[in-house]
Amino acid sequence: xxxxxxxxxxxxxxxxxxxxxxxxxxxxxxxxxxxxxxxxxxxxxxxxxxxxxxxxxxxxxxxxxxxxxxxxxxxxxxxxxxxxxxxxxxxxxxxxxxxxxxxxxxxxxxxxxxxxxxxxxxxxxxxxxxxxxxxxxxxxxxxxxxxxxxxxxxxxxxxxxxxxxxxxxxxxxxxxxxxxxxxxxxxxxxxxxxxxxxxxxxxxxxxxxxxxxxxxxxxxxxxxxxxxxxxxxxxxxxxxxxxxxxxxxxxxxxxxxxxxxxxxxxxxxxxxxxxxxxxxxxxxxxxxxx
Numbered sequence: 127x128x129x130x131x132x133x134x135x136x137x138x139x140x141x142x143x144x145x146x147x148x149x150x151x152x153x154x155x156x157x158x159x160x161x162x163x164x165x166x167x168x169x170x171x172x173x174x175x176x177x178x179x180x181x182x183x184x185x186x187x188x189x190x191x192x193x194x195x196x197x198x199x200x201x202x203x204x205x206x207x208x209x210x211x212x213x214x215x216x217x218x219x220x221x222x223x224x225x226x227x228x229x230x231x232x233x234x235x236x237x238x239x240x241x242x243x244x245x246x247x248x249x250x251x252x253x254x255x256x257x258x259x260x261x262x263x264x265x266x267x268x269x270x271x272x273x274x275x276x277x278x279x280x281x282x283x284x285x286x287x288x289x290x291x292x293x294x295x296x297x298x299x300x301x302x303x304x305x306x307x308x309x310x311x312x313x314x315x316x317x318x319x320x321x322x323x324x325x326x327x328x329x330x331x332x333x334x335x336x337x338x339x340x341x342x343x344x345x346x347x348x349x350x351x352x353x354x355x356x357x358x359x360x361x362x363x364x365x366x367x368x369x370x371x372x373x374x375x376x377x378x379x380x381x382x383x384x385x386x387x388x389x390x391x392x393x394x395x396x397x398x399x400x401x402x403x404x405x406x407x408x409x410x411x412x413x414x415x416x
Contacts, residue, residue, distance in 0.1 A: 193221065
């Protein structure tokens with residue numbers, strides 16, 4: 127039986143401290159802040175320090191990766207944020223779904239007064255400037271590329287790819303300052319850290335992959351058992367959490383000498399497929415529990 131508890135997760139490489147300073151130094155250059163969060167983990171993927179770092183600037187939340195999350199849950203999250211006076215929209219940066227909602231929220235809600243004031247002063251040609259922030263691997267670069275209609279920002283399915291800031295011009299009306307992904311120095315909430323690890327926001331190199339996969343499987347078995355049955359032909363109702371990864375590996379024929387299961391290979395496969403959205407539309411957090 128595999129471990130079903132993971133050791134404390136902490137990851138804060140040096141370049142992130144530099145990004146925190148850069149956010150503060152460049153804040154005066156922008157009119158607003160757009161924080162990209164993961165629709166599967168809307169709370170865990172919010173940097174708890176972002177409010178302080180961007181104090182004084184209006185902020186818009188974009189729940190990205192809607193295509194991977196449970197759509198019904200995502201809609202409830204949007205209502206949750208709005209009920210608390212937070213402007214939030216959801217997007218799928220791969221297909222572009224939600225782009226119009228972003229522009230509407232930015233121009234007609236978040237910056238409506240600023241735009242009207244500029245128009246009244248004859249500053250019609252002044253572009254709106256926004257800073258795009260978020261944790262690693264949340265899709266900031268994909269968001270900017272989708273909005274700009276070109277591959278101006280480097281995109282890879284691993285955290286920490288964007289290391290330097292860059293300005294991206296979107297026509298004559300909007301300019302975006304793309305900032306590197308940044309976490310916070312210490313994860314006090316280890317449940318949130320695990321969700322970040324599930325989605326790939328934390329480098330796998332520092333993690334116990336098999337234990338992480340076992341925890342994800344236990345969550346899926348409790349909340350999305352039909353997806354496991356459909357994808358992996360797994361009946362999980364009577365299987366102890368610690369045995370799920372071995373069952374998965376056996377179902378996929380990942381055997382080594384002696385008929386034992388290669389659980390490391392099964393763990394890598396599960397995490398890769400979850401992060402690619404191949405298992406189904408899955409949310410890891412629910413607004414009713416917060």
